[in-house]
Amino acid sequence: MMTEISLNVLDVAENSTRAGASLVRITIEADSEADRLTIVIADDGCGMSEEQVAKVVDPFYTSRTTRKVGLGVPFFKYAAEATGGSFSIQSQPQVGTTVTAVFVLSHIDRMPLGDITSTIHTLVVYHPETDFVYCYRYDGRSFTLDTREFRQVLDGVPFDTPEISDYIKEYLTENKQETDGGALY
Helix, strand or coil: CCCCHHHHHHHHHHHHHHCCCCEEEEEEEEECCCCEEEEEEEECCCCCCHHHHHHHCCCCCCCCCCCCCCCHHHHHHHHHHCCCCEEEEEEECCCEEEEEEEEECCCCCCCCCCCHHHHHHHHHHHCCCCEEEEEEEECCEEEEEEHHHHHHHHCCCCCCCHHHHHHHHHHHHHHHHHHHCCCCC
16 A cells, blocks of 8 residues: 555556646645545546446556556555545546545544655656646645646746756745645645
8 A cells, every 4th residue: 555645646647647648637635624635636638438447446457568456546545435535536538537535634544645745746847748737725725836837938948957847846845835834634
């Protein structure tokens, strides 16, 4: 099992890039009053049939040829449901896929969110062919990073240029801190 939720986010978003997504939307929303942590990862990739969606939560199924099992999605599902939360996948071939995991925020078995800033930074910098819209919400406050806006300003300068990569990491770090005040959950 993964040790933090951000690693599940990384795994599912990596699946989106492998599915040919040109845009991946990742929303993390912590709502302490509702006692919920909701994570939504939506892409415009190749999508899946109903049969594939039913199989994707099976740890002994994978569409990859490099290994015989696919544990990322089943572990993500288990992690959410183990807290009394929920997990769903909606997908349509040639349209895309949306994965939603809801965790009970205060549940003793909920893994920590972990280093979501590094997860988003890694996705943005190492998938230059994919655009990401990352929305982080904490108790009514929020910020959004949209790589399409960054691309317009950068006019062709790649995200993996050291100065740009550092700026993206700093942008994510500062905005998360401003949004959640450094809350650990």
